[in-house]
Amino acid sequence: MDPRSEVLLRQAELFNGPLLFAGLPADDLLSHFPNAHGWSWHAGEYALLEARFSKRNHFGTQPSERDAHAAVVFLPKSRELTEYLLTVLAARLAGRELFLVGEKRAGIERAAKQLASFGQARKLDSARHCQLWQVRVEHTPVTPDLHSLARRYELNLPDGPLTVLSLPGVFSHGRLDVGSALLLEHLNDLPSGHILDFGCGAGVLGAALKRRYPDNQITLLDVDAFAVESSRLTLAANDLQANVISGDGIDAAPNGLSAILSNPPFHQGVHTHYQATEHLLRQARQHLTSKGELRLVANNFLKYPPLIEQHLGPCQTLADAKGFCIYRAIKD
DSSP states (O other), X not given: OOHHHHHHHHTGGXXXXXXXXXXXXXXXXXXXXXXXXXXXXXXXXXXXXXXXXXXXXXXXXXXXXXXXXXXXXXXXXOHHHHHHHHHHHHTTOTTSEEEEEEEGGGTHHHHHGGGGGTSXXXXXXXXXXXXXXXXXXXXXXXXXXXXXXXXXXXXXXXXEEEEEEEOTTSTTTTSOOHHHHHHHTOOTTOOSSEEEEESOTTSHHHHHXXXXXXXXXXXXXXXXXXXXXXXXXXXXXXXXXXXXXXXXXGGGSOSSEEEEEEOOXXXXXXXXXXXXXXXXXXXXXXXXXXXXXEEEXXXXXXXXXXHHHHHTSOEEEEEEETTEEEXXXXXX
């Protein structure tokens, strides 16, 4: 059981009636609250929860229309995303209670200050290195327009400027990260056919690929609903069309790909996870056509080349700069 869920169970008497858990972990929490439902924006966690608690979960950037007498937000990593989640739920909970639970090392005490705009916040519990806060919504905010919260910036690429829009919670929100910048410099000589941008984030790579290779079919894939929506906004801002899908890792990708390109994520919340990237390297072969190519950027301290060569073929280093490497391998 997630420690944040354990804290909620310590205060179970507070949660009666219809209840919404926002960003809940994929654990057993819903079994303890039969009148509760979950809202997830992580496709993997949503799938696990829905498999166990059918029709009690919702996936997307907006909560479902189900009524709730109270809501609990599980603290995400992003301050901007926390503000959006609290505001969109407080807008529905006039005179009702909104809770925030999170780990101390994730900054729960700082985040709890964001409750003050809705009423008098108070700390209810502190255990398992977590804290639980509560506010009765006395000052009801206006429901936020998610798209208006997107940060817009321009990239000056060799084939012209590219507009990027990123929503709260998306990796490298409002700026281009170093790894993606390096990968953008090494998009030459890709094969014709179907190209996948794995872990698309705000859609920088996918949009650049579609503009550079307009005759190729381009698919963008991400586990995060806010990233998927950001990618759609970025494509639209540049008058580009591509397929954008949500799914939990490479298993959600189509087959018959001529190339997979990625700046793969290795953080989830405050924790570090390499499983999604390692699974990509193990399974890329299954999704690539004969002579299909994998090209990715990664921190140079990550020992990916042996894994690439074990599961795909000889690994070539196209670039090594600013702490990152560009790796390329062709299915043998």
